[in-house]
Amino acid sequence: MSADFEALAYRLLRLNPCVAIHELRLRMRGGRAFWVLFAYATIAAGTFLLAMWLAVWMSDQSSAGGAPRLNFGRIILSVVTYTQLVLLLLVLPAYSAGSITMEREKRTLDMLRATLLTASDVVSGKFLVVLGLGLILLLTSLPIGAWSLLLGGVAPEEVFYLYTYLFALGALATALGMFYSTLLGRSVGAMVATYGTLLALIIVPLILMPIIFIAIVPGGPAVGLGDIWGAIFLTATALVCGWLFYLAFRWLWRRLLGERLFFVSHALPALAVTIGLVLLLRPGSPALTWAAAVRAGWVFLLEPFVTLAALLEGGDFAGMFLGVSGGGGGNAQFLIWAGCTAAMLLGTALCWAAAIRVYRVRR
Amino acid sequence: MIEIRGLTKRFGRNTAVDSLTFTVEQGDAFGFVGPNGAGKTTTIRMLSTLLEPDAGTALVNGYDIIRQPEAVRACIGYMPDFFGVYTDMKVWEYLDFFAAAYRVPRAKRTGLISDVLELTDLTHKREEYVETLSRGMQQRLCLAKTLVHDPDILLLDEPASGLDPRARIEIRELLQELCRMKKTILISSHILPELAELCSKVAIIEAGKLVMAGAVSEISTQLVGGVKLGVRVASDRLEECCAFLRARPDISSAAVVEGEVEAVYGGQPDDQHQILSALLAAGFQVQSFGEREMNLETLYMRVTKGIVS
Numbered sequence: 001m002s003a004d005f006e007a008l009a010y011r012l013l014r015l016n017p018c019v020a021i022h023e024l025r026l027r028m029r030g031g032r033a034f035w036v037l038f039a040y041a042t043i044a045a046g047t048f049l050l051a052m053w054l055a056v057w058m059s060d061q062s063s064a065g066g067a068p069r070l071n072f073g074r075i076i077l078s079v080v081t082y083t084q085l086v087l088l089l090l091v092l093p094a095y096s097a098g099s100i101t102m103e104r105e106k107r108t109l110d111m112l113r114a115t116l117l118t119a120s121d122v123v124s125g126k127f128l129v130v131l132g133l134g135l136i137l138l139l140t141s142l143p144i145g146a147w148s149l150l151l152g153g154v155a156p157e158e159v160f161y162l163y164t165y166l167f168a169l170g171a172l173a174t175a176l177g178m179f180y181s182t183l184l185g186r187s188v189g190a191m192v193a194t195y196g197t198l199l200a201l202i203i204v205p206l207i208l209m210p211i212i213f214i215a216i217v218p219g220g221p222a223v224g225l226g227d228i229w230g231a232i233f234l235t236a237t238a239l240v241c242g243w244l245f246y247l248a249f250r251w252l253w254r255r256l257l258g259e260r261l262f263f264v265s266h267a268l269p270a271l272a273v274t275i276g277l278v279l280l281l282r283p284g285s286p287a288l289t290w291a292a293a294v295r296a297g298w299v300f301l302l303e304p305f306v307t308l309a310a311l312l313e314g315g316d317f318a319g320m321f322l323g324v325s326g327g328g329g330g331n332a333q334f335l336i337w338a339g340c341t342a343a344m345l346l347g348t349a350l351c352w353a354a355a356i357r358v359y360r361v362r363r
Numbered sequence: 364m365i366e367i368r369g370l371t372k373r374f375g376r377n378t379a380v381d382s383l384t385f386t387v388e389q390g391d392a393f394g395f396v397g398p399n400g401a402g403k404t405t406t407i408r409m410l411s412t413l414l415e416p417d418a419g420t421a422l423v424n425g426y427d428i429i430r431q432p433e434a435v436r437a438c439i440g441y442m443p444d445f446f447g448v449y450t451d452m453k454v455w456e457y458l459d460f461f462a463a464a465y466r467v468p469r470a471k472r473t474g475l476i477s478d479v480l481e482l483t484d485l486t487h488k489r490e491e492y493v494e495t496l497s498r499g500m501q502q503r504l505c506l507a508k509t510l511v512h513d514p515d516i517l518l519l520d521e522p523a524s525g526l527d528p529r530a531r532i533e534i535r536e537l538l539q540e541l542c543r544m545k546k547t548i549l550i551s552s553h554i555l556p557e558l559a560e561l562c563s564k565v566a567i568i569e570a571g572k573l574v575m576a577g578a579v580s581e582i583s584t585q586l587v588g589g590v591k592l593g594v595r596v597a598s599d600r601l602e603e604c605c606a607f608l609r610a611r612p613d614i615s616s617a618a619v620v621e622g623e624v625e626a627v628y629g630g631q632p633d634d635q636h637q638i639l640s641a642l643l644a645a646g647f648q649v650q651s652f653g654e655r656e657m658n659l660e661t662l663y664m665r666v667t668k669g670i671v672s
Binding site: 006010016018019021022025026029030106107108110111112113114115116117 | 436443460464465
């Protein structure tokens, strides 16, 4: 059976599956894999119970004041989904970012390279196993997520949208880790680079969002930035972004050039970024006017938390990002799911291909 | 066979291997000797297609290491100088993985793994985890791994480094067995007496450059300008014998070394008997007479200067 599988995999995919089988042995043997699954399911179940308790408590509070009943199913689904987003983004890169660098550190890479295994055999084999682990983690939490269907207020296709999107995002995080693992020499460096890139993908749009959101999303919150609070918020956001830029710039400079810089030389570019952001994002700036004109709200959907919010909320909230309002909400939810999942899968394919290329070229 | 032509590798300004040229014939056990940093590992890594040369090339079993790396990999077994082992893996799984990596069909693998385990005397460790093996056993396992696809050529980089005497002897016996199996072996090592026992030919490399290559006897002939002869006569006539030999035109030098006369013979190999005849005719009671091969250590010390590239 196994022999047939190996021959079939090689004939159909031109892929020697021995790396995947080897990885499965290494990753799934012993207690480690069990404890990872156990911890994942425990955290997902724990947050589910906490959300349930909070929802019941909030429901009691609101029903006393005659407010409408809360949507239990949606609250549960939101909490379970956000928890899984964080868990997947933490767990999967840890596995993939160390997959090639560990071979290098353990001095087993040369022996692999001297065999008939191609770059694709090695990279894809390792990638697919980590991706499989991500799928197992998602499936483990599915019974917990399914409670939202029982509690009502959530359509089955919404659960499908969320889980497939989470899978695509997990695939991107895995492929990104794989890419850095082939590119960098050490596991620590590969993990820092992977988590750093993911953090930048998540945090920077989150920081900038309140300002740009107000300016370019039609039907967004009717709060102006012309008042004093708006100005303070804009400046604070620009300072945080400038500080992040400062840290990234310093790290890159030292890594690439191996030189220390004076504080002023670090800080000057950061200050320039801060001022630039304030000018760019001030109310009525040409950049924001242009972004509003071209309905650039969809850009925020590249941020996973925003995408999840749009998929969970649906309706007008989802429609805002695409510049549609009113009855277009349900359709917008589907469009957001299809577009964002496709974008994540495209990113995955690019990172995967880049990892294979780098592995082949790097000696 | 391995044919190396002008192989060169630079790392920045440092030339690790400089226009290396030599040939390893089919079935040879070829020693690759040189001080640390001489370029031995770099050369073996280039032959294993792990490093691309900056200039020159090499043919392994007729395949070019630059243009046909996959064909080269299929016919070589490479054992690196430092290697790690996978944890959480049994001995047979380790070998099965590498056999599969060399695309050995599954039906053949079980038999092949049993064979290499028997050859490396690890059959009783088949179900053990790799990390529980001793260093010597891990080294033998790595050798078993290089044999699992039955390659014609073995590239072994310091296969006995860091081993205790017993493990070194076991590895040496294993390599002797492989020599008997007519595998072409290129082996780098610092332990010269071991290489001398194993290898019929050697290449000496220093600072990336080839100093000498060929059969040990040929190199010593080249070095000393002839064949070294050892003559044992009565101890009170050693000096007299020495002077007698020095007077002959076909003897370039003679000296008393450790109770016998060592002389360098520069004449025709077939005429060596004339020396013995002359000694007997002159009344020397010759107790032993024969060629003395220069030992590899002496040879190595004579030709290298301790330069590191």
